[in-house]
Amino acid sequence: METLLALVIGGLYGAGLYLMMRRSMVKLILGLVLLGHAANLLIFTVSRLTRGQSPIVPPDQTTLVAPFADPVPQALVLTAIVIGFGVQAFAIVLLKRAHQVIGTDDLDQMNTTDT
Amino acid sequence: MNLLLTLPLLIPLATATALLLSWRYRRAQRFLSVVGATALLGSSLGLLSSVWRHGIHVSQIGNWPAPFGITLVADLLSATMVVLAGLVGLVVVVYSLVSIDARRESFGYHWLLHILLMGVCGSFLTGDIFNLYVWFEVMLIASFVLMTLGGERAQLEGAIKYVTLNLMSSALFLAAIGILYGAVGTLNMADLARQLNTVSSPGLATTLAILFLISFGIKAAVFPFFTWLPASYHTPPVAISAIFAGLLTKVGVYALIRVFTLLFVQDVGYTHSVILVIAGLTMVTGVLGAAAQREVRRILSFHIVSQIGYMIMGLGLLTPMALAGSVFYLIHHIIVKTNLFLISGVMHRLRGTYLLAQLGGLYQAAPLLALLFLIPASSLAGIPPLSGFWAKFVLVRAGLESEQYVIVATALAVSLLTLFSMTKIWAEAFWKPSANNGQRTAAEPASLTLLLPIGALAGLTVLIGLVAEPVFVLSWRAAEQLMNPAQYTEAVLGKTR
Numbered sequence: 022m023e024t025l026l027a028l029v030i031g032g033l034y035g036a037g038l039y040l041m042m043r044r045s046m047v048k049l050i051l052g053l054v055l056l057g058h059a060a061n062l063l064i065f066t067v068s069r070l071t072r073g074q075s076p077i078v079p080p081d082q083t084t085l086v087a088p089f090a091d092p093v094p095q096a097l098v099l100t101a102i103v104i105g106f107g108v109q110a111f112a113i114v115l116l117k118r119a120h121q122v123i124g125t126d127d128l129d130q131m132n133t134t135d136t
Numbered sequence: 137m138n139l140l141l142t143l144p145l146l147i148p149l150a151t152a153t154a155l156l157l158s159w160r161y162r163r164a165q166r167f168l169s170v171v172g173a174t175a176l177l178g179s180s181l182g183l184l185s186s187v188w189r190h191g192i193h194v195s196q197i198g199n200w201p202a203p204f205g206i207t208l209v210a211d212l213l214s215a216t217m218v219v220l221a222g223l224v225g226l227v228v229v230v231y232s233l234v235s236i237d238a239r240r241e242s243f244g245y246h247w248l249l250h251i252l253l254m255g256v257c258g259s260f261l262t263g264d265i266f267n268l269y270v271w272f273e274v275m276l277i278a279s280f281v282l283m284t285l286g287g288e289r290a291q292l293e294g295a296i297k298y299v300t301l302n303l304m305s306s307a308l309f310l311a312a313i314g315i316l317y318g319a320v321g322t323l324n325m326a327d328l329a330r331q332l333n334t335v336s337s338p339g340l341a342t343t344l345a346i347l348f349l350i351s352f353g354i355k356a357a358v359f360p361f362f363t364w365l366p367a368s369y370h371t372p373p374v375a376i377s378a379i380f381a382g383l384l385t386k387v388g389v390y391a392l393i394r395v396f397t398l399l400f401v402q403d404v405g406y407t408h409s410v411i412l413v414i415a416g417l418t419m420v421t422g423v424l425g426a427a428a429q430r431e432v433r434r435i436l437s438f439h440i441v442s443q444i445g446y447m448i449m450g451l452g453l454l455t456p457m458a459l460a461g462s463v464f465y466l467i468h469h470i471i472v473k474t475n476l477f478l479i480s481g482v483m484h485r486l487r488g489t490y491l492l493a494q495l496g497g498l499y500q501a502a503p504l505l506a507l508l509f510l511i512p513a514s515s516l517a518g519i520p521p522l523s524g525f526w527a528k529f530v531l532v533r534a535g536l537e538s539e540q541y542v543i544v545a546t547a548l549a550v551s552l553l554t555l556f557s558m559t560k561i562w563a564e565a566f567w568k569p570s571a572n573n574g575q576r577t578a579a580e581p582a583s584l585t586l587l588l589p590i591g592a593l594a595g596l597t598v599l600i601g602l603v604a605e606p607v608f609v610l611s612w613r614a615a616e617q618l619m620n621p622a623q624y625t626e627a628v629l630g631k632t633r
Binding site: 060067068112 | 276277284288289290294295296299307311313315319370371
């Protein structure tokens with residue numbers, strides 16, 4: 022399972038970075054989204070996957086019993102997903118507005134503020 | 137619950153809520169905004185004096201014990217940074233009463249400004265690495281909207297670069313946090329500082345250090361990652377540029393200082409020499425970029441990059457004296473750079489342009505403004521007895537003591553080039569005869585509300601220069617706390633274990 026997820030994460034990072042290197046604004050935002058997903062999956066994978074064991078204290082116990090999934094990475098990923106969702110929504114609106122104002126999808130033509 | 141620690145977060149939140157409720161009443165908004173910013177400055181001064189007298193303050197939110205709950209910590213560095221955030225916030229709010237147009241105000245300018253301040257204060261005060269990420273995002277989202285508010289073409293173009301690079305940096309930061317948690321199993325920074333020493337493979341710690349260096353480096357705009365800053369910082373209205381220039385990159389610097397004095401001190405020989413090399417290159421590339429520019433705000437933007445190099449230099453040297461220099465430089469730079477941006481705004485009001493070629497004759501038209509420009513400009517270049525001189529003096533002396541002569545020579549040479557570009561602005565904008573004689577394009581006079589914040593910051597610059605002793609003692613004690621992470625971990629976790 023870890024190996025499969027590692028491959029998926031690598032693929033997501035590669036695809037995300039590749040898309041961001043293209044000149045199109047739409048591909049830029051898709052690349053950013055993929056990077057976000059890759060980071061979320063990475064958190065999940067590096068903090069040890071546990072299958073079918075929920076982090077719930079059994080009724081006759083006072084603490085968690087040994088094979089349990091760590092709840093912290095799940096909380097982290099959940100927070101990161103929510104934040105990522107908000108930021109990506111903003112980025113999409115920004116790019117749409119930029120497309121309306123500048124009238125192109127080509128990032129190479131958005132260089133008037135550089136240098 | 138320590139009230140002083142939570143107030144710098146609660147006050148901007150309360151102000152922002154009140155601003156939301158009074159969304160349609162412009163006068164009420166402006167009033168509330170000034171009151172909120174004043175209260176923030178007041179409470180942050182209270183926090184600083186309390187930390188000065190009683191040592192590091194810690195507060196566990198929700199009363200969960202330290203490594204599990206959310207911790208707020210204020211040592212001297214955090215408290216000083218919060219004071220500076222309050223100061224810049226108040227100054228910019230007063231300045232924007234005149235300089236921000238009604239349309240931007242009605243789209244929630246003041247509201248966003250206070251959310252931004254809350255994010256900045258939260259980043260300074262948090263004692264938990266994942267919360268640092270969350271506060272970064274609060275600050276970033278507010279800054280994204282502030283940057284695009286108004287929706288002019290240049291703003292949107294600048295914002296695309298700003299947003300993309302900052303999202304990249306956040307994704308990297310998040311990945312680094314994930315790996316860190318996987319390796320060590322905790323997120324509390326004090327606990328991390330203890331656990332990281334027990335990590336079995338030292339290579340993993342160094343890899344993590346470099347990941348953090350890159351992600352904070354993007355936010356702080358250090359050498360290879362700074363291009364987003366000069367492409368975007370000159371596009372929004374000048375009050376927004378000023379608060380970005382003063383505070384946002386410094387949050388990155390603060391995070392670097394925090395992480396590389398508290399967490400990653402295992403392989404100092406490698407990580408901190410990388411930081412030192414980056415510092416030198418940042419100084420040089422920033423100042424060369426500034427020398428090539430012909431527009432006031434772009435010159436100033438490139439100078440932010442170059443000055444970040446000085447702050448990182450102190451971190452790279454990692455002696456108490458060098459860190460004290462970094463803290464002193466942070467204090468000096470936030471005041472001076474905000475002021476220079478605010479002055480460029482007044483120049484724009486007087487002449488209707490930021491281009492040096494079209495500016496001119498401002499010394500004749502506004503002698504007071506010329507004097508007010510001269511103070512922060514010479515301070516930035518490091519002319520005694522202003523604040524910048526002392527900051528550079530401490531750093532250079534620390535560099536000589538650790539026998540890092542290359543970086544000292546770089547710092548001194550960059551100072552000279554800084555002086556060159558400041559004299560360029562002075563000669564072109566103030567000294568040379570007016571280009572379009574008689575016909576002022578934007579004839580709005582500089583009102584007292586604009587000059588008051590500028591004068592206050594200039595006064596502070598002179599004051600820090602003339603009475604450098606207390607500020608130096610503050611920086612020195614902050615540096616001693618940073619050099620001795622045991623104080624921090626003991627304050628958060630207690631002496632046991």
